[in-house]
Amino acid sequence: MKKILRMTIVFMVVFGICITGTISTNAKVESVPNAGVFINGKVVSGITPIIENGVYYLPFIELAKILNYNSIQFEEKTKTYEITDGSTVIRITMGGSRAKKGNEYINIEPPRWINETAYVSLHTSGAIFNSYITFKKENGSIQIQTPATKYIVHTGDTLYNIARIHHISVGELKKANSLASNIIQDGQVLNIPNPDGSKGEMEPVKEREPVKNNSSDSIAQQVKKILDDAKNYIGAKYKYGATLADAPKVFDCSSYTQYVFGNFGIQLPRVSRDQASKGVAVSASNLKAGDLMFFTMNDAYTDGRVAHVGIYMGDGNMIHASTSKGVMITANVLQNPYWSKNYLFSKRVIQ
Structure with missing residues (x-):
């Protein structure tokens, strides 16, 4: 019993030290x-x-x-x-x-x-x-x-991991910093090259998670209802990290798609990166109304992330919640100088 008590006390002391270190009391x-x-x-x-x-x-x-x-x-x-x-x-x-x-x-x-x-x-x-x-x-x-x-190296970092989280290659990272080897040190400041859209986060295009669809409508009926409803919110304001409680007066890009699709039985995740993991990939030449279009935003993030999502309307147009103008329609989106440069891929979630 005394041995167990001693072990318990030792555990409590060690555990207490760990917790103290964690919260820095x-x-x-x-x-x-x-x-x-x-x-x-x-x-x-x-x-x-x-x-x-x-x-x-x-x-x-x-x-x-x-x-x-x-x-x-x-x-x-x-x-x-x-x-x-x-x-x-x-x-x-x-x-x-x-x-x-x-x-x-x-x-x-x-x-x-x-x-x-x-x-x-x-x-x-x-x-x-x-x-x-x-x-x-x-x-x-x-x-x-x-x-x-720039990125500050921290203990445990490797060139591979730093390149991975910025969606660039190790070669690009080494070239930007004139590195002859893979050795880096804690506290070292590295230059981060800005990836172009074609080198952004492409992993979700391979992911094909199913989407819950609680509607009994046909695909055509569901797409029409979603697009008709999406247009009802044109002019709604934009707010980063907007919640569904802010809707329908305020959105960010992914709360907008989540809200509109959710109104008609399709349950999308909250953020654009997670929405990009859903459905099946479709090429730009095979887009259909109701498809989700995904973009990076190199002027806002240099980690190449999936940063923006919009709804393809057909005829080259996209409806989305933009950071500058709120909910709007961008005509000929893949010919638009900004969006064409940042385009990553599209996914079909209504099937």
Whole structure:
């Protein structure tokens, strides 16, 4: 019995040390004056960092909202946040050394849980938000470059993993940084080349997950109802990470498709990357009304992600929730200079 008790105490001590390390209750934490947040050189907000053992940390939720990740869910039991801007889902757990972005994992410095608040280091912030984030001592500001053209290497990273999460090749990454070998070091800053649309996230085109369809209508009837309904919301405003509670006055691209398709029995996932995993791939020359069209957005993200989704209407036109104009119709979408450059693939979910 005494042996069991001793083992239990040892386990509790070790486990307690692990938890303490996770939430940093015993770490030396210094307050930092409120810092201006600059995005691409323009001040947009303010934030209050902390310093733990010489490392700058930012309050996670404040930063997420500044960067337009407005849909935020929290699992109290596991201290896990799930956030999205509508393009991809990010999951991050306090104390965890990896975050999940879409279906990919990223090495990070463990987030801290201090005074019931989540904090992430500058490195972690940049890695999960596809940004390059630094602290400028001259004026005490947080400088954010987005989309990122630089990446800070973290322990556990390899050139392969960094290239994979940015949807570029190792060769392209080595060339952009004049690397003669595959050796990289913690803290090293790498240049990230911007992939063109043809080199964006193409994995979902291979995925063929079925879509729940609760309608008894024929395919033709269902497509007509969806397109007729989609046009009812032309002019609705755009908001990154909009929820279904914001509909039908406010959407992001994927909440719009989820809402419209859901009105007629087709259950799509919440974000564009997950919607891209559904249905079967169709070529641009074989598009039919009701197909979903997927795009990267290289001016917003340099990780090549599936970033945008719209509904093909036929005759070359697409209806979608655009970041600049809200719900609208883009005529001749694959001849449009912007969308044709960022086009990835299309999927058919109404079958």
